[in-house]
Amino acid sequence: LKNFSKMLYTWTEGPYSVILNRQSTVTLNKRINAFDLNGLQNYPDLQACLILIITSFMLDRIENEKGQKLILMDEVWSFLKGPAVGFMEYAVRAGRKKNTGIVFITQGLSEIVESSIASAILNNTANKFILLQRGNLDQVKEVLKLNNQEAELIGTLQQKRGEFSEAFLINNDKRGV
Numbered sequence: 001l002k003n004f005s006k007m008l009y010t011w012t013e014g015p016y017s018v019i020l021n022r023q024s025t026v027t028l029n030k031r032i033n034a035f036d037l038n039g040l041q042n043y044p045d046l047q048a049c050l051i052l053i054i055t056s057f058m059l060d061r062i063e064n065e066k067g068q069k070l071i072l073m074d075e076v077w078s079f080l081k082g083p084a085v086g087f088m089e090y091a092v093r094a095g096r097k098k099n100t101g102i103v104f105i106t107q108g109l110s111e112i113v114e115s116s117i118a119s120a121i122l123n124n125t126a127n128k129f130i131l132l133q134r135g136n137l138d139q140v141k142e143v144l145k146l147n148n149q150e151a152e153l154i155g156t157l158q159q160k161r162g163e164f165s166e167a168f169l170i171n172n173d174k175r176g177v
Contacts, residue, residue: 055087069100076104080115089117128170
């Protein structure tokens with residue numbers, strides 16, 4: 001019991017108790033709920049705990065709420081290597097059956113390709129938007145199974161900050177800018 005109480009101290013009396021050992025002030029019954037986890041990677045124990053709470057909340061919504069749901073995940077690289085990866089795989093594989101869409105926003109395809117759930121993401125994603133790419137497109141071409149003409153189109157994408165960004169869209173077998 002002493003060992004158990006030492007493990008719980010951080011959460012009940014210690015530094016994280018201010019967040020977790022009190023009545024919640026968070027309202028999660030809104031149409032849109034957003035979680036900004038920036039900086040949380042500096043506190044791995046707290047990060048794991050909060051991600052468990054957030055993914056539990058999202059899983060409950062996916063499973064029990066009627067109507068369409070959409071999950072947007074920005075800076076997805078941090079989740080692909082962390083404790084939320086199992087939830088992400090479930091959301092990708094089961095989302096359509098539960099009327100739930102999931103959007104992964106990332107700076108590079110390699111972040112997805114190098115993850116343990118790469119095949120789940122790539123095989124269960126109906127729509128892929130590729131924005132302006134700098135540098136070598138070999139990985140994009142290989143992973144997304146692009147032909148030379150499609151790779152060239154991606155190489156010509158333009159962006160004018162604050163006005164527009166062109167994107168190459170892959171929607172099942174339809175592709176274009």
